Amino acid sequence: MAEFDTSRSAVCTLFEGHYHYGVGALVNSLYRHGFRGVVWVGYRGDLPPWARAARQTPAGYDLEVASGCVIRFLPVETNVFFANYKPHFMLDLWDHYGLEAERLFYFDPDIVIKCRWSFFEEWVDTGVALCLDGAYAHMPATHPFRRQWQAFAGRHGLQVQRCPDEYYNSGFVGVRREHRALLEAWRTLMEAVREEGINITSFKNFEGYNIGDRSHPFYVADQDMLNLSVMVTDVPLSVMGTDAMDFTGAGFTMSHAVDAPKPWKKNFLWLLLKRGRLPVLADAEFLKYIDGPIRLYSPLRLRLKRLNYLASKAVGTFYHRH
Incomplete structure (x- = not known):
């Protein structure tokens, strides 16, 4: 297998079932725009049919995609819905899987990138890389959700450091190792959500807890808690608009297929x-x-x-x- 520099940047995603098609397209887009390194893929169930050539390793399976690019498949044993497991997985890569890279990027498996990979590295070097959400890009600092989130954070020992008026999409986040405090807060908040009786094992299906629509402050738990993690930390941010995921026109960075069917x-x-x-x-x-x-x-x-x-x-x- 080809040798390559693993100290610069790494990419990760999580998938199960038919989302392997999205993983393959994401990796193809990364490679064709200049990414070289390891794409860490957490998965449940079977490996993709296109990964039959993967070789077994002590941790999972490695697949050489092309010269200088490898997918590292890691079986993930959790009953948590994968959207709610993102900060856990990212921190595990640094803390338990020996990830060397100083920059770590998470992409949902329904995203492809559209521009040179080096732009993403330049982006995250200016702060935690985030994108505004397509549906709720503007959320004022005095929004009732923010007031409710603040009280929730306080119950779990976290204090609000800032109140932005932007709302971020959780399908993509880029973090430098020195700014991992945001991921740690996000993980803590997801665990706090579970402690308060909200079921995070499925998407928008909260049995035993009265969450029926977007009027609930935890309706999209992973995304809401990402936004609260920004509030309870002071790490620098670098935010792009709704164009960054092709929610509006003129985007050049990535395309996010948020609607169903995929x-x-x-x-x-x-x-x-x-x-x-x-x-x-x-x-x-x-x-x-x-x-x-x-x-x-x-x-x-x-x-x-x-x-x-x-x-x-x-x-x-x-x-x-x-």
Whole structure:
């Protein structure tokens, strides 16, 4: 296996089930934009079908993607829903798996990057890298959630250091080792959520706790607690807007496929004809990264997937004009 520098930057993500398609596209996008190093992938269940060449290691499995890039698969034994396990996994990489890199980036497995990898390293060197959320980018310092979060933090021994008026998406975060206090606060707060009786083993499904909609301050627990972790720490931040994840136009950094179904599950033409849903930018970006260096589909399925997308675009344009 090729030798490469592991001291600069590392990437991590978490997946189970069909999200392996997103992991493959993410890694392809990273490699094609210049990332070299280790992508640490926590998983439950089976390895992806495209990872049959992975070799077993004491910790899991390693797959050489291409020269200078390796995926390190780590089986994760937890009943916590993976969205709620992000800070635990990131800190475990430094504390229990011997991660050498000074910079650590987490990406959800439904994200691909769009620009040179070195930009992400430059970004995190100016502070913890975060992006504004597409739905709730603006959350004033006096928002009732923030007041409720402050009381919650106080009950668990954490004091608010600042009250921003921005709300951040938890699908991406970049942290330098020296700023790990944010991850430690995030992990503490996720454990505090569980201590207060909120079920964090599923997404927006809180049995025994009255969480029915966004009016609850813990409705999106991982994201809400990321935002509270910013409030209870004073590490420097470097924040990009809603464009950074392609929630609005003119984005150049990454594309986040937040809606369901995910791009790899979509029949684009059927969705257009039956539901009137056109493909979105995240679909187009996903399709750019499905054929290498990791091949996610057979040549026939790859061709059909792209033809299906192109047909939906053509039909959508026709109907729009008429």
